[in-house]
Amino acid sequence: MITVADVEAEAARIAAYVVRTPTVASPGLSAFLGAPVTTKLELLQRTGSFKARGATAKLLALTEAERAAGVVAVSGGNHGIAVAEMAGALDIKATVVMPRSAPGRAVEIAEAAGARVILADTMGGAFALVDELQQLGLALVHPFDDPVVVAGQGTVGLEFAEDAGELTDVLVSIGGGGLISGVAAALHARRPGVRIWGVETEGAPAMSEALAAGGPVPVELSSIVSTLSAPRASPLTYEHVSALVTDVLTVTDAVAVQGTLDLADHAKVWAEPAAGCLLPAARQVLERVGDGARLGLVVCGGNATTADVTAWAERFGLR
Template identity: 70%
Template sequence: MADQVGIADIETAAARIAGGVVRTPTVPSPGLSAALGAPVLLKLEHLQRAGSFKPRGVLAKLASLTDAERAAGVVAVSGGNHGLAVAEVAGAARVDAVVVMPRTAPARSVAAARAAGADVRLTSDIAAAFAQAGELRRAGRTLVHPFDDPVIVAAQGTVGLELARDAVALGEPPTDVLVSIGGGALISGVATAVHALLPGIRVWGVEPVGAEAMSAALAAGGPTPVAISSAITTLSAPSASQLTYDHVRALVHEVLVVDDAAAYRGTLTLAEHAGIWAEPAAGCLVPAARRIVERHPDARLALVVCGANADVADVVRAAAQP
């Protein structure tokens, strides 16, 4: 595990991206606490620029490039949020960007990435998107990988650094932190940070049924391809990476799996009880939190609200499905 990220890497990343991202708040949620029957803190990363945590990693990665690499341009593959972040950050930095997305990516993310100046290319599925991004990398572009990069993991870990420091300042350190998993960069970085600052904490990952890349990796003893059937495209990585698998295996208490319908209902619960609009990638934390409270009635929870890029009509329609 030569590439495993440490707290010093995360602190370095925090200094590197300072001023380029929003320092999002961590707040208690009385409404969600009442609904779940346990104290709840929310890390409001859905307020980040581009509507998700992703710009942290992208900004750190672009800052690490040489002049020649910046001139050659970058390429990214994404189910939505990562591509949007690459488009916005690269556009602001005047770096040419190609973003490859599956056709199932949210239309709003595709449109926003194009509006930010990226060359957005659509493929049949996420596996084909990764394949095309690989071709563009071999042609000379730098790949801004959504999760298989220590620079990205360290920068996403700044979410956990802020959460832990804010929780201590509030006098409400959690016993359990919940983080959604796509490819695993966010949970890898957050788990590294909170374990360093809040000893004894439990970190839980959450995946949707039909996008269980990390659960499959843990069961197989290493990254393995999975078939994607979940409608939650922002969590639909076709495989974990060795980097993220190693972090999760070492630092995450357990990965819970919830179905899409429960995730969409969780989004509505966050709206109704916490007064925030989040995407289903964050909504999936709510049913997982209920299960944790059932197991640990004295739990104090912290939920990382990872993004807000979801259409209201789509969520309401999906939540109504039996």
């Protein structure tokens, strides 16, 4: 498992390339949820999500031979954007494989950054294709199954611990589990006693299924939230979550999209459903822990267009 020292080392390595995003109390969300809420606004990160941190950490750790050969990444959207843009900034050729369900805007951004983008029919197919490309000599920048990437994502937790006021419970979205693994490692070291809660959508339950099975297992994906749609957790992230996370909560796609609308209304931020899912999960946490909770929300990304959210809201009959 990674340590807070690993996270601190990556924080120093990537500092010149990423943004120290704002940590702000949210009066609107505090009133909405009925408990004090502090947000970590990773949607204001370079590339629009926390993924720039882990991608940059891994790219900077490559050998000269690996940099010359180029890199390959698999992504439901945000990781691909981050690898494409940060590789472009570092003059490294990148290939990004995404499922056809990935947001069209993510494909456009990755291509505009200079990456070669390949679309696969499914997320499972995307992971399989990346394995083939890796065998051809491209260096893999995995979205979550890499201790360097996990430590890079953990810099979110390091900053949150340094910048937030008192917190009792921190909620973090889960796709493959890289973000929550790094955040949990940092927060447990810097804020002992703070509970960490993971959040998934019901149609992308990689980590909750892993916890139920005692290890990573393949899952069927049906969520509209492609940025959380990992076909399975990894042993690395499972180990961190099983040891450091209080529980993993699941919510429906519909309430995740409603959460996106509520974040716009009450927090004045335009997030994606991967972050919107935190609000219905926060209500579950408050029901379980009772009075005195002080919540921290890692608002992980904002790479959803108004057209995307409008279409999802209409699909689910939301306001």
